Amino acid sequence: MSDTRPPRVTGRFAHRATLRRSVGLLGSFRFEQTAPEVFYGGVARDTVDLIGDLYTGLTGRDLTGTTVVDVGGGPGYFADAFDGVGARYVPIEPDPTEMHAAGLQVGGAIRGSGLALPVRTGSVDVCFSSNVAEHVSRPWVMADEMLRVTRPGGLMVLSYTLWWGPFGGHETGPWHAFGGEYAARRYARKHGREPKNRYGVSLFDVSCAEGLRWARATSDGELLAAFPRYHPRWAWWLVKVPVVREFLVSNLVLVLRRN
Template identity: 70%
Template sequence: MPTATQPRTEQPVQPRDRSRFARRATLRRSLRLLTSFRFEQSDPARFYGGIATDSAQLIGDFYADLTGRDLTDTVVLDVGGGPGYFADEFTTVGARYVSVEPDPSEMHAAGLRVSGSVRGSGMALPFRDNAFDVCFSSNVAEHVPQPWLMADEMVRVTKPGGLIVYSYTVWHGPFGGHETGLWHYLGGEYAARRYRRKHGFEPKNRFGRSLFAVTAAEGLHWAATTPADVRTVFPRYHPHWAWWLVRVPVARELLVSNLVVVATKP
């Protein structure tokens, strides 16, 4: 078995599609999630509430595949938990929810109180090794300058036999520029300057400071070289019958708007 200092030889990752979540990944679900994006700025509770529900279902399904159990009494770490929209969903399914967020303004942005919220960096998680049953991150990797260091940290703090779910926005996909898209196809800096000229202020997600170009190829490379056991890689907002797109170079950068890596810790 490979160790942390001896990563396995890089090989293409083939999605395994017999999971509970694969059966949940229907076209109806995809349309519901994609249409919710228009509310990200105007009604964040509506947008993030839907993403939180979907995240709890996704993680619950893969955890059940792994262990045969639901999330009751598990300790779940949300890396980049922000203002706490995910907390209620995981508490409802019986998990103990802990989040880590580096920006105090983000932690309090929605006026929510999350008792398990910790200030800290995803690139240097303030937790001991092997501390959590589940460690996940949703749409955070594109906001940190070293996303794969963050992924390694998530593996470190997960218990042996635990679940890691790493989901992020692909730069060349339609949502890669966040509120500056689709102008990001002409360059992140150009898109940011254009946004400032049009609106009179900087975008919340400023390219080069709080938004970075992360590709699908980078995620697949990490999946193929991490000592964790990668169970599947798939496009989050696509129906199951379109998951094959992650195997197609170039097309995956444009069409896979969000890549998910699901792994377990040996």
């Protein structure tokens, strides 16, 4: 992959990555816990645009008739959006409480771990994960599993929140900058309860450098693109700058083609 010019696979999505889109998505984060249907509804539509554009860039086809696996799909907020474009959407979620949190019924939902996906090798057209890797103790094992289940020539997309970015601590931020354990204890003192995302248990410090290193080293896939999920196109260059990217990229998208 060239580090100076975006590969063809990102061409369609690059036109969609405007400042207006960025402001809208970042503004919706305040609803993540108070009105999750508002937050996840917008993210779902944006995710379908992202995956659809990348899949078209890779294959020249849209998502109609494809099987799309969502690793860490939670209660299935993305189901209707993917159904609307003709894809067969299969969320995989390890936590039964999370699966039923929104009261949604998603046909074909699977309870299973991202570290050992209950899916046949090379059987799906698209495997993606959105904002999950930072909640997994071994994120690169999960990434390997995602590539394993993707068919040769298929699309794998891993999008995750960087620890040193503004949203790295989730609800405990920005105090996570002083340490994840400190931020968790401070949150508990202030709110009288433990944070939903507990550092060292359900929230981990994943970096941009780690993701790029894994994507470039894996023999099972080819890295096609790496860019900030919520930034406008003109800010994608931040991924190229060591150290700076850890603080300013916020959410990294890794796009791979399965070998």
